[in-house]
Amino acid sequence: MRALLLIAHGSRKAYANDEVRRLAERVEALEGNDFGLVVTAFLEFGEPDILRGVDRCVDFGAAEIVVVPYFLAAGNHVVRDLPRELECAGARHPRVRIGIAAHVGGADALAGLVLQCAQEEPSRTR
Amino acid sequence: MRALLLIAHGSRKAYANDEVRRLAERVEALEGNDFGLVVTAFLEFGEPDILRGVDRCVDFGAAEIVVVPYFLAAGNHVVRDLPRELECAGARHPRVRIGIAAHVGGADALAGLVLQCAQEEPSRTR
Numbered sequence: 001m002r003a004l005l006l007i008a009h010g011s012r013k014a015y016a017n018d019e020v021r022r023l024a025e026r027v028e029a030l031e032g033n034d035f036g037l038v039v040t041a042f043l044e045f046g047e048p049d050i051l052r053g054v055d056r057c058v059d060f061g062a063a064e065i066v067v068v069p070y071f072l073a074a075g076n077h078v079v080r081d082l083p084r085e086l087e088c089a090g091a092r093h094p095r096v097r098i099g100i101a102a103h104v105g106g107a108d109a110l111a112g113l114v115l116q117c118a119q120e121e122p123s124r125t126r
Numbered sequence: 127m128r129a130l131l132l133i134a135h136g137s138r139k140a141y142a143n144d145e146v147r148r149l150a151e152r153v154e155a156l157e158g159n160d161f162g163l164v165v166t167a168f169l170e171f172g173e174p175d176i177l178r179g180v181d182r183c184v185d186f187g188a189a190e191i192v193v194v195p196y197f198l199a200a201g202n203h204v205v206r207d208l209p210r211e212l213e214c215a216g217a218r219h220p221r222v223r224i225g226i227a228a229h230v231g232g233a234d235a236l237a238g239l240v241l242q243c244a245q246e247e248p249s250r251t252r
Binding site for chain 1 (some may be wrong): 130132137138139140145146149152153156158159160161168192194196197198199200201225227228229230231232233236237238239240241242243244245
């Protein structure tokens with residue numbers, strides 16, 4: 001079974017982390033989703049952390065985990081911290097394949113999404 | 127003329143801000159883009175700042191500006207700081223309508239984009 005692990009930075013504000021968890025639920029419910037499981041994990045300020053997020057995927061029977069970094073910029077978190085954490089997590093589960101997908105901010109479809117946001121009726125400020 | 131103003135947090139790292147500027151260029155080039163202008167501005171750590179970004183839209187003849195907050199979470203930056211900055215900017219241009227669209231993290235299409243990231247071939251870490 002293949003699991004999708006959505007990793008966000010995480011916030012001290014619970015509602016911001018809940019927003020990510022709800023997004024993961026929406027991903028799981030999408031038609032065309034061929035992942036057996038969608039799990040959320042947080043680099044900082046959220047539960048589960050990355051080690052536990054990977055454990056959770058494995059506990060549910062994942063033989064392969066595809067990580068989607070929920071970050072807009074390919075900064076240190078994406079380039080350095082996240083692979084390092086995943087390396088540690090992977091060492092605990094040597095038979096499980098872990099792949100890292102493009103971060104959300106690097107997705108081709110993002111331009112269309114921005115335009116769509118703009119074309120929907122905005123709330124006026126003046 | 128209607129301008130799209132893409133507002134990012136901004137980073138001390140120039141390449142991260144350039145990533146946002148390139149995204150704005152891609153938005154501008156999209157088929158279906160009916161905005162006369164797409165401008166990038168930064169809340170912190172980037173040029174132009176929000177005041178100057180709004181000025182730039184007006185200088186190019188915008189009668190209406192639609193702001194897309196390039197943020198994943200509806201935290202204080204989106205809910206408090208950004209409207210406040212836009213209020214100040216708008217006071218300098220009382221005839222210009224400024225609207226704030228949904229932040230990128232709140233877009234319905236984001237779930238599909240995450241799934242798409244995951245379904246493309248990831249780089250393996252083990």
